[in-house]
Structures are given as structure tokens and as C-alpha cells.
Amino acid sequence: MVDADAAHAFPAPQAGTVTGDVSISSSSPAAASELRARAANGRFVRTAHHDGADPSALPSDRFLDREISWLQFNERVLQLAADSSVPLLERARFLSIFSSNLDEFFMVRAAGLKRRIATGIAVRSPSGLEPREVLEQISRVAHELSAMQTRIFDDSVRPALVDEGISIVRWSEVEAPEQERLGDLFSHEIYPVLTPLAVDPAHPFPYISGLSLNLAVILINPKTGKEHFARIKMPPSLPRFLKVRRASASVTEDLFEAQFVPLEDVIAAHLDQLFPGMEVHEHYSFRVTRNEDLEVEEDDAENLLAALEKELTRRRFGPPVRLEVEEDLDDHVMELLTRELGVTEDEVYRLPAPLDLRGLDEIADIDRTDLHFPPFVARTNPDLAPEESSKAANLIERIAHQDVLLQHPYDSFSTSVQAFLEQAAADPQVLAIKQTLYRTSGDSPIVDALIDAAEAGKQVLAVVEIKARFDEQNNIEWARKLEHAGVHVVYGIVGLKTHCKLALVVRQEPDGLARYCHVGTGNYNPKTARLYEDVGLLTSDPVVGQDLTRLFNQLSGLAPRSKFKRLLVAPRSIRDGLLDRIDKQIHRQVQHGDGRIAFKVNSLVDEATIDALYRASIAGVRVDIWVRGICALRPGVEGLSDNIRVHCVLGRFLEHSRIFLFGTGDGREAWFGSADLMHRNLDRRVEAMVRIVEPRHVEQLFDLVARGMSGDYGHWSLDGAGRWTRVHQAPDGTPLPDIQEALIAMHAQRRRKARR
Incomplete structure (x- = not known):
């Protein structure tokens, strides 16, 4: 059963936060009948390389947008942060992971799209959206998700941390003795590494490095009354949050409770030492995200290291793609930042302090076992376990x-x-x-x-x-x-x-x-x-x-x-090898009615593979897709993907394996390898997949994917409109078990059996 509240935990305006609701043109009975007839008569034509099937045979709006799908993945990370059944410090970690993920998305995906638009080489996406439409959707959804993260942190995670004696406080909430100690820390360890940069006719607006946290400081010259602007960069060598030692805390409280103050608060409290003789009028934190993807010419492989090192230096100077500022930032400071950085209104994100919640990872590392996932120790595979515990196996x-x-x-x-x-x-x-x-x-x-x-x-x-x-x-x-x-x-x-x-x-x-x-x-x-x-x-x-x-x-x-005999290797043979095996399952379905395909991947974007899976579904082949991140395939669409299910699992471990299963009974094939189903993996990388031939290993892989697709464990399910719904309750309302915890128990039991 789907938990109705969970399914709409993150509602978005007009039918869904990060969905692109589109009517599928194949969903009419007549169109569905025509597609099935084509499949039965073998009238889907495979082209030589990329096109998987004749495009005219399938609806034009059959692909979900990959960028929005990635943002949906990061929304699922937020849902874990919001889930009160997840251990509290792990929820804080998921908030940190969300921030890191979103940073990389802007540095690479959003920045790359913006660059292609600027150079005139951007094209309509397979989802049918024009490049600027994609960029507009990214901005809308990213603003919504950033607001969600703020609500989860401020309304749920932060109060729960306080209840456990763990708090992030502002400078004014720090006890006077501790303010004095932090003042000494500032003088001896922070002040020497700070470089305040003023902006005036003799000092141009400073370069703001990507992902750095900064203070914008407004100063008043008391003699002239003139206003000045200065910028201070938070030293990346220092912790994001500084631990506060409370004089009133007992030894027991100091062991189990913790209080932190943001680094920028400590620096802001001592601005008078950085600007002696000036009046500090206002200060605000801000943060810039830049295009940090690399472009390296590889014509001369001998110079690849030197070229890459040069490009790494240039990375710091990529154009801005996002500006995060405190929500109460003064308008004239905002005008200065946007003008000097060259960002648009859509690229500005007003958020409550503290900014840059990646730092929550430091707090998530607090040694409180009661607030973490249960301890886990990996075990030696039974086939490699030593016969005597004191000796390593050969x-x-x-x-x-x-x-x-x-x-x-x-x-x-x-x-x-x-x-x-x-x-x-x-x-x-x-x-x-x-x-x-x-x-x-x-x-x-x-x-x-x-x-x-x-x-x-x-x-x-x-x-x-x-x-x-x-x-x-x-x-x-x-x-x-x-x-x-x-x-x-x-x-x-x-x-x-x-x-x-x-x-x-x-x-x-x-x-x-x-x-x-x-x-x-x-x-x-x-x-x-x-x-x-x-x-x-x-x-x-x-x-x-x-x-x-x-x-x-x-x-x-x-x-x-x-x-190669037991390998498929990209860029030459992985796509074609998978398409051939999908075709065999279509023929198997037509002849015997037992075609079967199951994939476990990080991302499914490649249009040729998706079209082949659509053809398989139309022919009646049962297709299961276990995907962690991006999925451009629309499952469950009448006449197109009725027989395709897409599930996602997120948890304490990052699901990273890529497994490809075909057939039933004695005709089963199992492959795994390094490649996701994306253009970059199949066309621009050397990837390798190996066929598994040992029957018990084939059985283990089929069992693993069957567990993930069974519905017996908590998961997310994708529908044809592009909506992801969290399914984590059984029909009687009890929580569904976690598949990763189940696998921990299963592997421990397997090890115990091997010892007997």
C-alpha cells in the first residue's frame, strides 16, 4: 500500500513538484493497438547504432527530462531527511548530502546547459523541451527544493537535535565565558588567515571563488560618513561549525550533548579587529556556485597531466551559475552582488542562515550511537573465509x-x-x-x-x-x-x-x-x-x-x-549487446510467452535502450528497472510501457551496482559491470561488463534484483507522468522493512552457515 501522506509529502505547484506532467500520445486504445500490432509483426526497425527503434513507431513524448529526473532523485534524499524513523544524525547527514548533490548539479549540469545556450549549440532535449525551458524548470524546481531543505532543517531536524542536546546557536546565545574563549581562538587561529578585501576605486570587486562561504560587510567611515563594502572569505581549512564548550555543562552533559556556532558568526563578532577605525554597519553571508566542469584537449596524451593541471587552475574562474544569500540581505547589497557577479534574478537563492548545510556532515559525525544507524561491520565472503581465524586465507x-x-x-x-x-x-x-x-x-x-x-x-x-x-x-x-x-x-x-x-x-x-x-x-x-x-x-x-x-x-x-568472449566493452559493444539481448527476449515472449528483463542501474537515459525496453513491453515482456538516480523512461503507460515497473531504493548505503538480467529458467543470462545506461558511458567511456556463468551466482543476482522489485521492502515507485511516490507501509499500516538491513542480516546468516 502507498502511504498517502508520504506520496504527497513534497507537493509541487500544479500537479507535482518535479514532474513534467505530459499526456502520452500512445495512450489511446487505437494507438496502443497499433503499437502492439507493430511489435507482433516485427515492424519495429532497429537502426545501425543509436536509434533502437523507428522513432515514428513510438510517441514523441516518451522520454522524461533527465535534469528534472536528477532533481527528483535529490528530492528523495530530502524525504529521508524528513523521515522521523531514520536515526536523527543520519537525517542531518542526508541534508548535507542533498547540499553536496545540488552543488555538483549546478557546477556541472546547469552550468553546462547555460554554456551551451550561450554558445548557440544547445538543442531541444529528448523530452521535447527547448534548452531555455529546461533551464527555467531547473530554476523553479531547485528553488522549491532549497525551500524544502530549509523547512526540514528548521522545523524538524534542528528542533529534534535540540531535544537531544545538540544545537546550532548564534553568537548572541553563546555564554560569556565561551565567547571569551572563542575570542582567543579567533585572535590566534582565525584572524591570521583572514584576508578582508575592500571595494573602492583603488580596489576592484574581488574574485569570489566557487562554493566559498563569504561575509559581505557594510562599513561606515565615522569621519566622512561614507559607506564602504568589504568581503571576507571563510577559510576552508577551518570547520564549518565550531564546538562551544559550555561552562555550565556537567561532565556527563559534555559527553552526550554538543553546541555549535557557525564560523561566520564568530568572525562577524570580531569584525572590529579586521576594520579598526571603521563602524560595522551590516554584514551578510553569501555563497557563489560556478561552472566547474573541465574541458581538456587530449590530442597530445603526453601533455595530459600538464593540460589538466592548467585547467584545474581555470576551474576556479568559471562563470557564476547560482548565488545564495541570507534571506534578509539588504537590497543595495543584493544589487551590488548581482551586478558584479553577473547573475540573474532567477539564479539568486534567498535562504535563512546558516548557508551551506554541507557542514551538517560534521555534526552528523558526533559519537552518539543511539542517533546513528545500527553498527555494521562487513564480513569476509564465505568463499574466502580462512579455515582458522588466526590465519589469512590464500x-x-x-x-x-x-x-x-x-x-x-x-x-x-x-x-x-x-x-x-x-x-x-x-x-x-x-x-x-x-x-x-x-x-x-x-x-x-x-x-x-x-x-x-x-x-x-x-x-x-x-x-x-x-x-x-x-x-x-x-x-x-x-x-x-x-x-x-x-x-x-x-x-x-x-x-x-x-x-x-x-x-x-x-x-x-x-x-x-x-x-x-x-x-x-x-x-x-x-x-x-x-x-x-x-x-x-x-x-x-x-x-x-x-x-x-x-x-x-x-x-x-x-x-x-x-x-571478447565473456565481456561487453564500451564504446563498441555494450549498447548493441544489450539491445541484442532485449530483442531475444522479445522473440522469446512471442514464441513462448516468458520473456523477462531486469536491470539495476544508477541512471537510465540512453534513448536507444529505452526504446528497446518499450518495444519489449509492447510485446508483453515483463521489464523491471531498479534505478537509483535519473530515469528518462515512463513506466506504466497504456500501450507503451504497461509491463515496465521502475523502483528506487535509497538508504544508509549508496546503491551503485549495475546488473543486467535476461530470461527465465535455464535460459537466464546475468551480466554486471561499470556502465550506466547513459550516452557518456556507452559512447565516451571505456566500460566493461562481464557475464556471470556460475549457476549459484546467477541465482544470487536474480534473487537480489527480485527482492528490490518485490514491493516487500520500502522503496519509491515511478509512474508514467514522471511522479515518484514513496511506498514504505504495508497494507495494514506497518512499516515495510529496509532491504539493506535485510541484506545485512542475510549475509551474516550466510557466514554463520558457512562456519558450520
Whole structure:
């Protein structure tokens, strides 16, 4: 049953907050009948590459807008922040995540659209909207969502935190002794790093860096009575909120309660020290978001690092796309900011202080286990668990005897993938290690293992994607670290990001060379592996080993015509491979009535794939889509997508795996890999998907997706008008269980059974 209140928890003007209500032109009985007839007679024509089906055979308004769909995803994050059944500090974290998500959306998606409009290269979107219409919708919806975040924080989360002894206070609410201590802190640790910048004929309006929090200060010269403007940037090296030590608090209260004051309040209280001899008339906080997407020419791969470093410097000077200001900002200060920054009225967001709620992540880290999700410790996969608890398992030996299917974070990354690479680096029989790296932590044990292997004389190849968005600087640093250790570092294929998640270990054994492989859906990052849900395969199958050898040769050398047996590789074969398998299920449905397709992805945008899924639905194939973020497909539309369901799951872990399932019974196929169903993944990235052949692993993947689509667990459901409805109550009104908590319990039980 749908909880009616939850379904309309975030009503939007005129039929829905972030929906684009459109009547589907295929929904008339006559049109539906015609579409079914075309499907039955095979009159949908597949084109050579992108078009999936003859566009004239399907309604023109069949796609939802991708930008609005992304904003809907961030609205679902807000719904978790508003949910009183979610632990309180996790609700604060979801508010922080919402802010970070929205920042990136403006820096990349909104900024990119604005840039294309300005250069005259923007085109009508597949949803049928003109570029300026999309930008207008983005502005409307983003304003609504920002207002929602404010209401949730001010009316729900903040009062609940106060009830638990955790409060964010203004300077005037801080006790006098603590004001004195914070004053000393300001003098010794804050004041020296501040740079007040005045605006006058000798000082032009300063450059405001993207995402920086600033104070706009209005000063009066007491001698002349003249008004002056100054800007102070909040030092990014300091915490967003400073902890207040209350003299009146007992030892117990100090352990379990916490009070914080915004950094800008502390600085504002000491402006007289920054502008001696001037009268501080007014001060307001503001924040600018800029276009921070990168454009790097890759014609000369030798200079890629230098070009990227140069572009990273330019990123700071991208044009503004959003201005956030305190809601009571004076009109003449607003006029100054908008004029100097060159932003329009639609790009201004008036919000109550404090701005930049990303800082709530610091508060969410408070050590209050009663206000967090229950503790979770990842467990070693039973196929890799040591027989004796005091000794680590020999993973090479285990993988030699059987494929191992991993699901993180339920299966420990450190005792599986990380241990596999560390053991390979230390194994004298290992001759070579080859690996792709997209994002990893700065102190990564994966990078350390590759360095150890190189220093031990092994051949080590790292295919590094230094252009992973917003991780570029970190990637440059550890790419150079690898090079200095003797690792062969390459940057993939010019014009394509290398996004596949692959590792290959070549080992000398008595019978000759053996290859051990890992293919996954997540980055080789031990930190995010504890928070992201991903799947991976450890295998010694010679077919996969040969496929990975060919793919690594393609990435490091020249092998453009490589063929693969258990892999699909973008940009050449993933889209066509999926479309072929969708067609097979259509034929299966026509012949036997049991066609079946199920996908689990982060985003579904690719029009050719969506059209193929529409054709499958029209033919009667049952299609299930488990999507976390963007979905441009309209499910449940009569005559077009009657047989398609779309669900979303959000929770303590970020659902990140990409799984593709086809068929029923003995004819089932299961694939997973690094690619989402988006143009960038299928056309502009090197992606890899692997077919799973072990029957028990195929069963596990089918069972996982079936659980997610069963309706037995809390989820969101998408309808044909583009509305997402939260479904988190059973017919009797009891809360539906959380699928991630269920999987935690299931994996723990599996581990206990394996011990017996």
C-alpha cells in the first residue's frame, strides 16, 4: 500500500513538484493497438547504432527530462531527511548530502546547459523541451527544493537535535565565558588567515571563488560618513561549525550533548579587529556556485597531466551559475552582488542562515550511537573465509578452485579485493599486475600494493583516469607517486574516459601461466567500499583472463580490433549487446510467452535502450528497472510501457551496482559491470561488463534484483507522468522493512552457515 501522506509529502505547484506532467500520445486504445500490432509483426526497425527503434513507431513524448529526473532523485534524499524513523544524525547527514548533490548539479549540469545556450549549440532535449525551458524548470524546481531543505532543517531536524542536546546557536546565545574563549581562538587561529578585501576605486570587486562561504560587510567611515563594502572569505581549512564548550555543562552533559556556532558568526563578532577605525554597519553571508566542469584537449596524451593541471587552475574562474544569500540581505547589497557577479534574478537563492548545510556532515559525525544507524561491520565472503581465524586465507588458491561473487559492503572489500591485490604483490610467483584506477583514496592500500609489486620487480601497469570529475588533483598526485615507484602509468585511450573496474594478475604456476581477475562495478577505493553497494567477480577463468589481457593491451597499446568472449566493452559493444539481448527476449515472449528483463542501474537515459525496453513491453515482456538516480523512461503507460515497473531504493548505503538480467529458467543470462545506461558511458567511456556463468551466482543476482522489485521492502515507485511516490507501509499500516538491513542480516546468516 502507498502511504498517502508520504506520496504527497513534497507537493509541487500544479500537479507535482518535479514532474513534467505530459499526456502520452500512445495512450489511446487505437494507438496502443497499433503499437502492439507493430511489435507482433516485427515492424519495429532497429537502426545501425543509436536509434533502437523507428522513432515514428513510438510517441514523441516518451522520454522524461533527465535534469528534472536528477532533481527528483535529490528530492528523495530530502524525504529521508524528513523521515522521523531514520536515526536523527543520519537525517542531518542526508541534508548535507542533498547540499553536496545540488552543488555538483549546478557546477556541472546547469552550468553546462547555460554554456551551451550561450554558445548557440544547445538543442531541444529528448523530452521535447527547448534548452531555455529546461533551464527555467531547473530554476523553479531547485528553488522549491532549497525551500524544502530549509523547512526540514528548521522545523524538524534542528528542533529534534535540540531535544537531544545538540544545537546550532548564534553568537548572541553563546555564554560569556565561551565567547571569551572563542575570542582567543579567533585572535590566534582565525584572524591570521583572514584576508578582508575592500571595494573602492583603488580596489576592484574581488574574485569570489566557487562554493566559498563569504561575509559581505557594510562599513561606515565615522569621519566622512561614507559607506564602504568589504568581503571576507571563510577559510576552508577551518570547520564549518565550531564546538562551544559550555561552562555550565556537567561532565556527563559534555559527553552526550554538543553546541555549535557557525564560523561566520564568530568572525562577524570580531569584525572590529579586521576594520579598526571603521563602524560595522551590516554584514551578510553569501555563497557563489560556478561552472566547474573541465574541458581538456587530449590530442597530445603526453601533455595530459600538464593540460589538466592548467585547467584545474581555470576551474576556479568559471562563470557564476547560482548565488545564495541570507534571506534578509539588504537590497543595495543584493544589487551590488548581482551586478558584479553577473547573475540573474532567477539564479539568486534567498535562504535563512546558516548557508551551506554541507557542514551538517560534521555534526552528523558526533559519537552518539543511539542517533546513528545500527553498527555494521562487513564480513569476509564465505568463499574466502580462512579455515582458522588466526590465519589469512590464500585467496589465489581459493580463486583457482572457484569463482567468487562479491557484494560490497556486505562482503568486506579489505578481505577480498584489497587482500587479493596485496597477496599478489607479495607473491614471488606473480609476474605482472594490471589494473584500472578511476577514483581511490589518497592513502589507498591499493596504490601501496601496486608500488610494492613494482619495487619487488613485477611488471605493474596502472591505467589511471585522472579526469574523474572533482578527483582530478588527487589522481594527479597518486599517478605521479606510482610513476616514481616504477609503475607503468598510462592514461587510457585519447578521447575516452577509462571507467571500467578491472584487475589482472599473471602468475607462474607448475602447469604454465595462470591469470586471476577481478571485474567489478565500484572503484578501487577502500573508503567508499564501506558505503557503496557494489558487486564484483574474482575468477581464474582463462576466458575472462584472455579478455582482460586483450582489453589491457587495448588500453596501454594499439589493439583496436580486439574481440571478447565473456565481456561487453564500451564504446563498441555494450549498447548493441544489450539491445541484442532485449530483442531475444522479445522473440522469446512471442514464441513462448516468458520473456523477462531486469536491470539495476544508477541512471537510465540512453534513448536507444529505452526504446528497446518499450518495444519489449509492447510485446508483453515483463521489464523491471531498479534505478537509483535519473530515469528518462515512463513506466506504466497504456500501450507503451504497461509491463515496465521502475523502483528506487535509497538508504544508509549508496546503491551503485549495475546488473543486467535476461530470461527465465535455464535460459537466464546475468551480466554486471561499470556502465550506466547513459550516452557518456556507452559512447565516451571505456566500460566493461562481464557475464556471470556460475549457476549459484546467477541465482544470487536474480534473487537480489527480485527482492528490490518485490514491493516487500520500502522503496519509491515511478509512474508514467514522471511522479515518484514513496511506498514504505504495508497494507495494514506497518512499516515495510529496509532491504539493506535485510541484506545485512542475510549475509551474516550466510557466514554463520558457512562456519558450520
